[in-house]
Amino acid sequence: MSMDFQQLAADIKQWGKELGFQKVGITDLDVSAEQAALKRWLELGMHGEMDYLARHAELRADPALLHPGSVRAISVRMNYLPAEAGFARTLKNPRLGYISRYALGRDYHKLLRNRLKQLGQRIQQACAELDYRPFVDSAPIMERPLAVKAGLGWTGKHTLVLDEQGGSWFFLGELLVNLPLPTDQPVQEKCGSCTACITICPTQAIIEPYVLDARRCISYLTIELKGAIPEQFRPLLGNRIYGCDDCQLVCPWNRYAKLTDEGDFAPRKDLHAPELLTLWQWDEAQFLRQTEGSPIRRIGFERWSRNLAVALGNATAAEDIIAALEQRLPSASALVAEHIEWALARQRSGVAQVEKQVLRLVRAVERGLPRDA
Incomplete structure (x- = not known):
């Protein structure tokens, strides 16, 4: 038959x-x-x-x-x-760490x-x-x-x-x-003239429609890049410590996105809108415990610390942040120390995070996301 x-x-x-x-x-x-x-x-x-x-x-x-x-x-x-998901709450508070929602x-x-x-x-x-x-x-x-x-x-x-x-x-x-099943047809592309994702990208990584220069992408810089984050990009990372969702957040089609009902994708409490200084106090053993079974673990403690140092440098200047950075500096690896020194220089000079794009992004998020996201 x-x-x-x-x-x-x-x-x-x-x-x-x-x-x-x-x-x-x-x-x-x-x-x-x-x-x-x-x-x-x-x-x-x-x-x-x-x-x-x-x-x-x-x-x-x-x-x-x-x-x-x-x-x-x-x-x-x-x-x-x-x-x-708490997009707006996290992004507009520079003392909190933003983690790409796929990794929560x-x-x-x-x-x-x-x-x-x-x-x-x-x-x-x-x-x-x-x-x-x-x-x-x-x-x-x-x-x-x-x-x-x-x-x-x-x-x-x-x-x-x-x-x-x-x-x-x-x-x-x-x-x-290996079965010769009947195939489905592609759907029509419906981006039209919209360029919201290109415009909002903090590092202008989408260099033209459908072309992403990964070397400029915050997800690449915080996850894939093993060495130092280029200085010209550090202020643009804001409080993003693992990945970036900006191009998705402003996409008009995401107002139709559906929420997940998978329990495994529910945000972990310690990673959902976390205080940067709380994360900064983790040692490697605590990092490994808190990220067990999480995609975040793959970047390792050193890159995690590197990313946190940049985010702390971008936070509004504060004495407690300076003290925490100074305390960690003597024991830091060369890679992390470089980023701590950069963060301390910004903090000591009183450079606060003033990122107009974040405010624009937050407004777009509050307008366009599905209810309860």
Whole structure:
């Protein structure tokens, strides 16, 4: 008896929703249209220290090489925006630390991978011939182009995937499968003439529509960059200590974003609008305890301290901040000490955080986010 792949595809989408994915799409594995742009981006060095993006070019060009026999990608997305995310409250208080909202809860990799594995098992029950492999940021796979081809959204000018009914506050994952399932159609791009994400970026990292210079991006500077943060960017980081959400916060389509109901993505109390000085008092052992199971742990204590030093330097000048920076300086590594010295110079000169963009961003946030976000 032959398999009804049309019905199987419909079943897969229903099973995916039952497993907590807000949308499921299916596409072939041809990502050749993206290769020229990626090659140019890498040649211009816009990936910075992210050398892994330049490796395994042949795998990125042909996802089937990652799992021989695959002919389709089942692309999924899962919302992560928590209720009471506290964007405005955190961003407009320079004594608090802002953490990208995707990192407030547990690391998403394991959760999505486990759900994708469950989806694969359900498909296998219906079709014993299935051979599959799940991916969640775990291999050189072009997940955004695959998601766009699968109809999960379009590529916004900030390079993230956008959906008119779900904004961009979601994670992506894929199942590569060997079944010739019917494919979905891409959706129409609807950014139009809007340039809000380009305009608001504190470091002007979106150098033109759909082109991000990672070397200028706050997420790259606070997470991926291993060495010193270039001085010209330090004042622009404000109180952002891990990642940045500004381009998403001002996007008009995110007023339609849906809040997550996944408990693992709920903000941890000690990371939700935390006092910078409280975080500054952590030693490495406490950092490791507080970030267990969190994506934040991957940057390590030294880079965490580096980021905090910059944020403290950007805070309104205060004696308690100067005292805390001075106390830590003698025991700091060379990398952290450099940033402490910079922060002390700003604090001692009375340079307060005066970032008009933050006020503009806060107003945009308060106007445009979903209720309870």
